[in-house]
Amino acid sequence: MSDEAHAPKELISRSDLHGSENKASVPAEDIRLKVEDLSIFYGDVRAVKNVNMSVRTNQVTSIIGPSGCGKSTFIRCLNRMHEVTPGGRVQGKVLLDGQDLYGPGVDPVDVRRRVGMVFQKPNVFPSMSIYDNVASGYRLNGIRDRKLIAEKVERSLKNAAIWDEVKDNLQKPGTSLSGGQQQRLCIARALAVDPEVLLMDEPCSALDPIATAKIEELIHELKEKVTIVIVTHNMQQAARSSDYTAFFYVGELVEFGETQKLFTAPEKRQTEDYITGRFG
């Protein structure tokens, strides 16, 4: 208690120092995705209830929670994938750079280009080569310029940190790659169309620790270019690779805040019980 000059007068907590997420003081340009009163239904069943949340630009936001809590359902609404499920519908708003993705006249296909997605199991197109897997997005968008496509493929594969491993075998089938490589190929394919947001639904759950570490390193590098939302069952992965964490429980957003704060001193008892492995 000696150095009076440095003695704080009030209690210090991390959130005081860095600004709590719950305070609405974030400048609008720092928010890429804003979810307002979002409820998600399967037929008559409301799977996710009144979620309000802001996803910061060029940051990694992880979604954690026990199985069936609505995490995957939630991120599938961020690029209008949920409505593809029979009976699936959504109430509320999802604003991408201020524009409501569910507004009138918004093309879901365009939404899915701007908000890309990577799934739990790598889903490379089985009949296509490595090169064609990545190029498919352009071709579907009507681009025919071969030189341009070749440049984009190379850049996407480099961004997905898989270029060095595949550059000599671009014409081999995508399925000839290992699980971890296939997942990075899927990331390259998602990145090829320059999305603003990349959604990842348990991207490492089918991978071994080394492949997982590579994906996590990639997430860290990619966040400079793209805003990332990742659903994960692995709490250590959320702790390691995200800046913000949202904890979902039975369809509700229980707590959302800085990852460091949430994993060291969460505000809510339910969060504390979940992250420390206490149930019952």
Place this chain on the structure above:
Amino acid sequence: MTTQHTDKKYEEELSKLREEILYMGGLVEDQIQKSIKALVDRDSDLANIIIERDHEVNRLDVEIDELCIKLLALHQPAGIDLRLITTGLKITTDLERIGDMAVNICERALELNQEPQLKPYIDIPRMARISQRMIHESLDAFVREDTDLALKVCKDDADVDDLNAQIFRETLTFMLENAQTISRATKISSISKYLERIADHATNIAEMVIFMVKGKSIRHMKEVPPSV
């Protein structure tokens, strides 16, 4: 915490950590009490026993550290568990230092026993009682996750500081009046300083308990806050 971990082995190891810290705390309290008894009763045999028993305190320090590191490595703790384990690591460091202070008190007692007693000990045992109580209460606060009790410990530190200042003035008077007393008076003054340091360590423990329970740091503040 009423809810138990799904992982029973983890639950057991966390309980073991709490028990070991308490055991070490109890031992350290006893070391302080006996070191002062050795001083007041001029009991050199007891002083030697206490010095010897410091090995046990050191062994516990290492053992608890190892347990904490094992828990960190194997369970990747988060939330309250993480705060418990990191607090455990720091508490044992403080307890170990308190144990060293008890040894220092015994060493000075052994030296003082070589000469006639300078004065009857009144304030030193009082100071020792408060310091010992502070350790006890800081560990009680740890077990019961009681931040009010922890705050009380932080506040009590001022009493020990006052007593230390008083003993310093008193021993200084002895030295000024008679140079023959300098050697004994400085030793008594040192013992007072050791007890003052012990109270500081107890305060550290109490501050860490508040961090553990609330996730808030009250360290290095000008004044102890009225509540957390």
